Amino acid sequence: MARRTQSPKIGLALAIIALACVVLFWIGLQVVDQLNGNGRAGLQDAELQETRIEYPASATWQSSASQSAASQSAAEADYSLASEEALANANPQYFEQAVVERVVDGDTLIVDINGERERVRLVGINAPESVHEDESRNTPEGKEASDHLKALVSEGDVVYLQQDISYTDQYDRRLAYVWDVLPSDTDDALDPATIAAHMINAWQVLDGYAQPRTYSPDTLHDELFKAWGKQAQQAGAGVSLSW
Numbered sequence: 001m002a003r004r005t006q007s008p009k010i011g012l013a014l015a016i017i018a019l020a021c022v023v024l025f026w027i028g029l030q031v032v033d034q035l036n037g038n039g040r041a042g043l044q045d046a047e048l049q050e051t052r053i054e055y056p057a058s059a060t061w062q063s064s065a066s067q068s069a070a071s072q073s074a075a076e077a078d079y080s081l082a083s084e085e086a087l088a089n090a091n092p093q094y095f096e097q098a099v100v101e102r103v104v105d106g107d108t109l110i111v112d113i114n115g116e117r118e119r120v121r122l123v124g125i126n127a128p129e130s131v132h133e134d135e136s137r138n139t140p141e142g143k144e145a146s147d148h149l150k151a152l153v154s155e156g157d158v159v160y161l162q163q164d165i166s167y168t169d170q171y172d173r174r175l176a177y178v179w180d181v182l183p184s185d186t187d188d189a190l191d192p193a194t195i196a197a198h199m200i201n202a203w204q205v206l207d208g209y210a211q212p213r214t215y216s217p218d219t220l221h222d223e224l225f226k227a228w229g230k231q232a233q234q235a236g237a238g239v240s241l242s243w
Contacts, residue, residue: 106145208238
């Protein structure tokens with residue numbers, strides 16, 4: 001049987017259909033690529049949100065306490081009374097990096113500094129007792145203060161130690177303001193908002209789990225901590241009303 005030849009009209013129609021398919025396919029690729037691009041952008045936005053700084057479990061610093069006129073005035077008073085040595089030690093380049101091993105109580109940590117184990121007393125504050133060798137001095141409030149600090153600081157956390165004037169106390173404990181991040185410069189390290197956000201000593205006072213307690217010559221934040229301690233007590237924060 002002889003092969004039947006294709007009509008010119010049919011061939012033209014097939015060519016048009018083929019071209020239309022190619023165009024539709026190309027449009028489909030553009031749509032898919034745009035959707036993928038939007039997806040990547042959404043993922044990038046999510047990743048940026050995940051990498052934004054999350055402040056510690058302590059949230060009291062977000063209140064007006066750390067930003068109040070009283071806090072600013074207290075910080076300015078501290079600055080005017082500070083010694084040149086204390087201000088020099090507030091330069092973050094002199095801070096010492098350490099790794100937390102454990103929390104001892106509401107105002108004491110054990111840290112590792114370049115392989116050396118040191119007991120660090122949070123300077124400028126005093127928390128109720130919880131592990132004193134004289135058990136009669138230990139209190140439920142002390143246990144709460146210790147537990148609160150454990151909620152803020154964990155084993156393996158990197159911290160930064162700022163010296164005031166004294167390096168150690170009479171018990172050979174390291175005296176330090178302990179930071180969870182390194183301030184950008186001296187002004188930042190003296191800013192009450194930065195202190196409230198990133199200094200562990202301040203968290204305990206702001207949250208009502210320690211009282212301001214400074215001993216000369218280590219008085220760099222004396223007035224600021226007093227202001228925050230008063231505000232914590234007025235708010236009934238932590239154990240401030242029961243201790």
